[in-house]
Amino acid sequence: MNVIYERCCGMDVHKKTITACVIAGKKKEIRSFSTMTSSLLSLVDWLKEVDCQCVAMEATGAYWKPIYNLLEMEGIPALVVNAQHIKAVPGRKTDVKDAEWIADLLRHGLLNGSFIPKREQRELRELVRYRRSIVQDRVRELNRIQKVLEGANIKLSSVVSEINGKSSRQMLDMLAAGCNDVQAMADKALRQMRKKIPLLEEALHGFMGEHQRLMLGLMLKHIDFLYEEVFALDQSIQEKMESVSEQVQLVDSIPGVGEHSAQVIIAEIGTNMDQFPSAAHLASWAGICPGNNESAGKRKSGKTRKGNNVLKATLTECAKSAGHLKNTYFGAQYSRIAARRGRNRATVAVAHSILTIVYHMLKDNVPYQELGPDFFEQRRKNEIVNKSVKRLELLGYTVAIEQQVTSSTA
Numbered sequence: 278m279n280v281i282y283e284r285c286c287g288m289d290v291h292k293k294t295i296t297a298c299v300i301a302g303k304k305k306e307i308r309s310f311s312t313m314t315s316s317l318l319s320l321v322d323w324l325k326e327v328d329c330q331c332v333a334m335e336a337t338g339a340y341w342k343p344i345y346n347l348l349e350m351e352g353i354p355a356l357v358v359n360a361q362h363i364k365a366v367p368g369r370k371t372d373v374k375d376a377e378w379i380a381d382l383l384r385h386g387l388l389n390g391s392f393i394p395k396r397e398q399r400e401l402r403e404l405v406r407y408r409r410s411i412v413q414d415r416v417r418e419l420n421r422i423q424k425v426l427e428g429a430n431i432k433l434s435s436v437v438s439e440i441n442g443k444s445s446r447q448m449l450d451m452l453a454a455g456c457n458d459v460q461a462m463a464d465k466a467l468r469q470m471r472k473k474i475p476l477l478e479e480a481l482h483g484f485m486g487e488h489q490r491l492m493l494g495l496m497l498k499h500i501d502f503l504y505e506e507v508f509a510l511d512q513s514i515q516e517k518m519e520s521v522s523e524q525v526q527l528v529d530s531i532p533g534v535g536e537h538s539a540q541v542i543i544a545e546i547g548t549n550m551d552q553f554p555s556a557a558h559l560a561s562w563a564g565i566c567p568g569n570n571e572s573a574g575k576r577k578s579g580k581t582r583k584g585n586n587v588l589k590a591t592l593t594e595c596a597k598s599a600g601h602l603k604n605t606y607f608g609a610q611y612s613r614i615a616a617r618r619g620r621n622r623a624t625v626a627v628a629h630s631i632l633t634i635v636y637h638m639l640k641d642n643v644p645y646q647e648l649g650p651d652f653f654e655q656r657r658k659n660e661i662v663n664k665s666v667k668r669l670e671l672l673g674y675t676v677a678i679e680q681q682v683t684s685s686t687a
Contacts, residue, residue, distance in 0.1 A: 278385040284327060287380030288334040289372045290341055295320065298376035299327050300384055307373055312343065321347050329353060333383040335360045336391055345393065356383065356390030363388065392562060398547050401517050405544040406587055408510040408537075415503040422449070422496050430483035436476045441500070444470050448477075452485060453494035514540060524548045527638050530645045531631060532607055533599025538591050542635060545588040550640040556633040563588045565628050581625060589628075596627035606648040607631075613653060 289296040295310045297320060308323065310316045324332065332348055333356040334341050341357050348355040363382060382388050394402065419441055423434055431452070437445050447465040456462060463477035470477075485493075518525055521543055528539035546559065553559040560566040564584020570577040581589075600611030600623060607627050615623035638645060654661060666676045 278387075280384055281386035282330045282384050284330050285380055285383045286324060286329050286332045287376045287378070287383055288332065288344070289375040289379065290334050290337050290344065291372075292340055294372075295344070296372040296376045297323075298373070298380040299324070299329060300380045301327055305377070305380075307376065309372075312340070314343070317343060317347055320344070321351055321353070324348075324353060325351065331356065331383060333358055333379050333388050333390075335363065335379070346396075349396065356388055357393055358388050358390060392552065394547055397517075398544065401514070402544045404510055404514050404517065405541050408507060408514065409541065409587065411503055411506050411510070415500060415507070418496055418500050418503065422493065422500075425489050425492050425496070426483075429485040429489050431485065432480040432483075433477075436473055436480045437470065443467060446497075448481065449493065449497060452481075453490055453497060455490060518543070521548050524639055527642075527644060528635055531595075531599075531634060531638075532602050532605050532647075533595045533597075533627075534631065535595075538595050541587065541591045545585055545591075546635075546639075548639055550636055553636070556636040559636050560629055560632050563592070563632060565589055565592055565625065565632055567625075592628040592632055593624055595631055596624045599631065600624060600627050604650050606650065606652050609650040609653060 284299070284301040286297055286299045288298075291312075293312055295312060295317075296307065297310065298305065298307045306327075308320075310320045331354045334344065336357045336359060345355055345357060358379075363379060379388075393399075423440060426433055433445060433448065434440050439445060440449075444465055444467045448462045451462045451465070459478045459481040462481050463474045466474055466477060518540060525536070525539045525543055528534055528542055529536050534542070546553075546563075550559070553562065557566070561582070562584060564582050564586075565588075566581065567579040568582045570579055596607075596611075599605065599607035600615075602608045607630065610630060611623045611627050613623075614626050634645065637643070662678065666678065669676050
């Protein structure tokens with residue numbers, strides 16, 4: 278095999294130790310380092326002394342990040358490789374042999390590095406992902422409140438559509454404060470909910486103990502804290518995305534994609550689409566396309582592969598929203614596939630279409646163009662007409678086809 282790198286390094290990374298193997302020509306040198314910053318600086322100095330051309334390491338949890346940050350600062354090319362691509366060979370399960378194997382594969386150009394964005398995008402990605410985690414924590418806390426209310430025989434969620442709405446929140450605060458007057462609590466209903474005051478009085482009648490009031494009060498305080506955290510993160514994300522605000526607006530213009538979803542998409546894939554050869558490569562990286570599983574000419578399960586979990590979940594949410602919109606291309610696509618293959622496959626197909634559209638919009642800097650709900654019918658226009666004529670003739674009708682011509686008068 279051809280040698281691509283004359284001087285390269287393979288690393289077996291763990292939480293506390295790193296085993297590095299440097300291959301320079303016919304020489305091979307192996308050293309072990311601690312994962313403390315001072316030891317990592319010594320590792321980088323050693324790599325600079327031997328004039329290392331490239332470094333490869335497995336993507337082991339988050340342990341590769343400290344090393345990658347220092348290598349990036351020193352300008353040493355580094356590859357973070359999927360562990361499945363260099364899985365163990367029988368008889369090669371020591372740290373030293375792992376490092377040698379990685380270095381040998383790298384030397385002959387047999388490793389493909391994972392997509393690691395620039396530092397600015399990585400920082401933005403961390404903020405966006407943390408915001409998503411906090412929103413999920415808030416939802417979990419609301420579910421816990423629902424369990425506490427059920428345990429106290431209070432059926433508020435059976436009457437109101439949103440347990441954390443403005444009216445509901447005032448009632449929950451009164452319950453946590455020890456109020457037992459159901460009429461006073463039901464009177465906090467606003468606007469349309471005032472029609473449900475009799476139902477609210479019945480739903481708020483229960484038996485709430487002291488420990489349940491304590492839990493409810495703590496949960497409400499936690500939800501308020503989480504709202505403040507989300508607000509602070511929103512401001513930071515908005516500031517970091519000022520330079521790409523135009524791209525966020527482009528993605529936001531796609532049906533089913535909201536502002537927060539657009540921010541997540543931009544944070545995950547960036548705005549430079551040159552890093553992905555095609556929209557198909559981007560969809561495969563995100564894990565939002567069918568998998569390949571064929572053997573002996575038989576097509577087996579083609580479930581989606583593991584990809585970017587955050588991007589995949591966000592696109593799925595957008596696809597579910599877009600698939601239920603009327604008079605849109607996505608709505609027609611979802612209905613067409615769901616009738617034949619089921620809702621889950623239809624959702625994945627719409628998510629794939631959304632990501633493909635995002636790719637071309639960002640690559641060519643063009644706005645979204647709605648294809649319309651009749652896009653699929655227009656593509657099969659002649660086929661639909663012929664089938665319709667045959668069905669009518671089978672029923673005993675004579676059909677004469679005339680194309681309608683629309684003329685505009687000035």
